Amino acid sequence: MFFRTWILGIKSLLLHPMRSALTVLGIMIGVFSVIALLAIGEGVSIKAQQDIEALGAENIIVRSIEPPNDSIEFSFSAREFGISRAEMEQIRVIPTIAQVIPVRELRLQFQYTGNALAEPRLGRLVGCTPEYQGINRLEVDRGHFLTHPEKQATVCVISAELAKYFFPYEDPLGKEIFVPAKKNRFSIVGVLKEKTATGAVGGSFSGQDFANDVYIPIETMRRLMGDLEEKRSAGSFERKKFELSQVTCKVKDVKDVPKTAKIIESTLRRMSPDREDYGIIVPFELLEQARSTRIMIQLIFGLVAAVSLVVGGIGIMNIMLATVTERTREIGVRRALGACRRDITRQFLIETIVLSVVGGCIGMALGVAFPVSAEGSKVLADWLAPEYYERIPTYFREVVPVLVPWSFPLAFGISVVVGVIFGLYPAMRAAQMDPIEALRHE
Amino acid sequence: MGKAVEIRDLTKHYVLKSETVKALRGVSFDVPQGDYVAIMGPSGSGKSTLLNLLGCLDRPTSGSYMLGDENVAQMTDDDLSAVRASRIGFVFQSYNLIPQLTVVENIEVPLYYMGKLDSRAKERCCMLASMVGLGDRLDHRPTQLSGGQQQRVAIARSIVNDPEFILADEATGNLDSVTTEEILQLFERLNGEGRTIIMVTHEDEVAEHAKRVIRLRDGHIVSDERNTDRVIAKSSAENVATEDVESAVERSESPATN
Secondary structure (H helix, E strand, O other): OHHHHHHHHHHHHHOOHHHHHHHHHHHHHHHHHHHHHHHHHHHHHHHHHHHHHHHOOOEEEEEEOOOOOOOOOOOOOOEEOOEOHHHHHHHHOOOOEEEEEEEEEEEEEEEOOOOOOOOOEEEEEEEEOOOHHHHOOOOEEEEOOOOHHHOOOOEEEEOHHHHHHHOOOOOOOOOEEEEOOOOEEEEEEEEEOOOOOOOOEOOOEOOOOOOOEEEEEHHHHHHHHOOEEEEEEOOEEEEEEOOEOEEEEEEOOHHHHHHHHHHHHHHHHHHOOOOOOEEEEOHHHHHHHHHHHHHHHHHHHHHHHHHHHHHHHHHHHHHHHHHHHHOHHHHHHHHHOOOOHHHHHHHHHHHHHHHHHHHHHHHHHHHHOHHHHHHHHHHHHHHHOHHHHOOOOHHHHHOOOOOOOOHHHHHHHHHHHHHHHHHHHHHHHHHHOOHHHHHHOO | OOEEEEEEEEEEEEEEOOEEEEEEEEEEEEEEOOOEEEEEOOOOOOHHHHHHHHOOOOOOOEEEEEEOOEEOOOOOHHHHHHHHHHHEEEEOOOOOOOOOOOHHHHHHHHHHHHOOOOHHHHHHHHHHHHHOOOOOOOOOOHHHOOHHHHHHHHHHHHHOOOOOEEEEEOOOOOOOHHHHHHHHHHHHHHHHOOOOEEEEOOOHHHHOOOOEEEEEEOOEEEEEEEOOOOOHHHHHHHOOOHHHHHHHHHHOOOOOOO
């Protein structure tokens, strides 16, 4: 009996295969777009979250910001800015903080005198402590990272890219990196594994590219280079003085992070109230923000997709209303042969449910294939029109859609609910027909 | 013999905007089991209204309607549906088969709404299809059948639930004279087997086949008499047998033109 009702519904729908297929298409697109849009949203927010997590949720980063050089007048005095070592010591005594890690960065040319073919390369000279490795999740390929006993030594650790560039056929360990601007040499004690650049997070913090880094002990850097930087180029002469580029504070307990950030801020402000030459980045707060952003993204995408489902539902309703009118005579006959109103409602409702369930299932199947087909279409776009493909921002090219498991029952559920809601009115209209009138209908 | 239908003072009034149309003004008659009644009358006589009431598609304004031993005059919509499914067999002028169903499935429909669809029912439907001469077309769709064949499916459908009576509404109105004769013979055969038939028609030639003719005019019964010059004499002399029905099938092979 039960199956018969369903088979009957399918039979009736197959009487107009084209019409039924188009109606199914509406629901199918709706379900697919719910799944696909949520997958894109998830991909975007997972990427953002990974970028933030790379900074470490338990860390608070205090970063020196160089004020814009807007003075036209020629000056011999150096511009002073940034976090000082004294300030770092103040931060160090905050009880919730486990570690403070000072970093000083310089942009310089590197050279390897043993390889005449390799031009000097511009990179980052990073003065740091051994703890720097942990907070930036740097992995050592060969040798070792800087150690405490080496804190005064003229040693360095280089990135995988630099190692490949300067030492394509040699073992870099034991060789020396030359810094022409400072006339210093550092002997290599370690080579890192490749590390992808972190994204720019939160606006105040530019992305970090670890590709051309050379790491030396910060005390060595201070001893050899001092705090003063001079830059000469055609027509300009610039002097600047800064003690630290960044102080990363590792908090003992993640839940103390927001509180600690406030303490750091007030500590720094108490020492020098009107300064704007540093910024405090709290990845934990960014993470919290990213989480709420993620909910927003999902909500907006979900709404957009839901609208297309509703449009599909209106399609169902439209078709069913037409069907009911067209089959008025059949309704009259069925009523005469003993169908009560409930039977008629059920009959038409089943037809709409069949339409929406079939549409929902096909939509879900397409949804499962979406991440693969998205990757495929990227490859295809790159192959067909590489010049246009390259104009797409890297960020979008790199986003990988991630299927959200709950989007499947959600989309399917909505499609069935839409089918029932939009099928109910035509079905009830069919059931409310007077059998005598319906029988007379031509 | 028991009564299939007992009607007393049946009236039906339709309220249209300002006036009340009295379609039936007190109609009383009985139909004993096994009777074959033709209801005749010009348009506006209340013929269709009486048909709707007899078919339990509508409720009378007043009066009583005993179907077998049950008063169906003031039943609820759902109860009337159940009565139609189990106790009345409809045959319509335009056959009214359901296009997406096969011959057997069309015959099954009343059983489906009675909730009595089982494997035995299926057998019975096939048997009925053979009885009306369509045993070799069980899986055909209505569109693949001629008018006469469709009407025979409809007749098979009307008796599948063993109804109190068959209610035929201009059952031969869309058929040519040869096919009309075949269908009427089929009705007579069913009547001969003891089935009660109530037939609404406006054709005297068709009414002649009935045992009894009730004539309506302006909502009243103007005459109710036994058919003396009944064609049945001729038919029964020929002794309508299955062979005849089978041969009738052969003759009506050509598709319907309506």
